[in-house]
Amino acid sequence: LHHDIFEANVYVLSPQGKIIELPNGATPIDFAYRIHTEVGHRMVGAIVNNIMVPIDTKLKTGDLVEIKTNKNSPGPNEGWLKIVQTAGARNKIRQFLIKKESESRKSMIDEGLHLLKDEIKRRGLEEKDYLDHEIYKTYFGELGVSNYEDMLFNLGRKQLSAYSILDKLTKKKSGFFDNLTKIIAKNNDVNERQKISSQSGIVVNGLTGLRVQISKCCNPIPGDDIVGFVSQGQGIKIHRVDCPNVQPENIRKRLIDVYWDYPSIQAKRYEVDLEIYGMDRNNLLADVVTVLSQQKMNLLNIHADSEDSQVKIMTKVNVENAEHLKVAIANLLKISGVHDVRRVIH
DSSP, rough: OOOHHHHHEEEOOTTOOOOEETTOOOHHHHHHHHHHHHHHHHHEEEEETTEEEOEEEEEEEOOOOEEETTTTOOOOOGGGTOOOOOOOHHHHHHHHHHHHHHHHHHHHHHHHHHHHHHHHHTTTHHHHHTTTTGGGGGGGGHHOOOOOOHHHHHHHHTOOHHHHHHHHHHHHGGGGGGGHHHHOOOOOOOOOOOOOOTTTTTTEESSOOOOEEEEETTOOOBBBBBBEEOOSSSSSSEEETTOOOOOOOOHHHHEEEEEEGGGGGGTOOOOEEEEEEEEOTTHHHHHHHHHHTTTTTTEEEEEEEETTTEEEEEEEEEEESHHHHHHHHHHHTTTEEEEEEEOOOO
16 A cells, blocks of 8 residues: 555655645656646646756655746646646646736737728728628638638737738729839830849849849748838838838838749748747757747857746748748747747838
8 A cells, every 4th residue: 555655646746745646657746737737827837845847847756846937928828738747737727828818819819900991091991891701702712711700719829911902802902002003104114014033032023124132120931911111222121011110101101012933933932030938948949949940940040038937939940831830840949938929020
């Protein structure tokens, strides 16, 4: 009986001397949720026998366990489900993730609707007509969504742009291209515009003799919706359509249509800045570098800062296209302790 009890369970102590019974193989996360749900949700680290340890450390009988919490903690992530041993902790984590996903989705849908309304207003369109769910149905497949709500959600997450969606609906150029009509007409006949492909893999319709450059502020990559800004003395600067630097009205009047020349960019690589947020732990930076290497990304720069058990990793990488980046971000989010990865716009 003695053997069975101590093989099946571990008995650890709280800082107050309370004995907590946990199944063999339990971790500090199980301990935190056994103390209180909010302790688990706000957990950012653990101290066992006065030593800071990773949150997936296996506890032993007699360990003195202290949980470090932070009210600004993002809370548990999917990776915790693979670590915990107790059903109670697992259920509480699942409930938190479901609630968080629901709240996040609603917030993103509201943001998407706001962006769509702003673009409708900017174009001088009738709001009631362009908020009608039915007119978007034809484009769901092309946009990679299954319904109107998903479309707004992806708008809010910046995976789609209201500019591009309304362009598909209106089937015509917006008024702010009018200032460039004369320039285009001088270079090419309106009905016989020549495609000019730059070394950067961008196609510009109707403009010759101008240098084409990828903008450093938003670093667009193949797969992003892009627009060209005609600058004075610096040629055409290519931006993502959602880049804040091309939103002011005086800037939008100097934008032109540009496209990715996919056949010419098969071997090209493009720079992207990423910010990776997570809980500070041993070997986190090494794990990030390993994942980027596995995704066949060239690592150009990496730097990490930590504060209150939280870490922010800034890195610059070379990627092939938006799909390549999407897969890499998904794999980074699988790293234990990582809870957010963001693409940076300077």
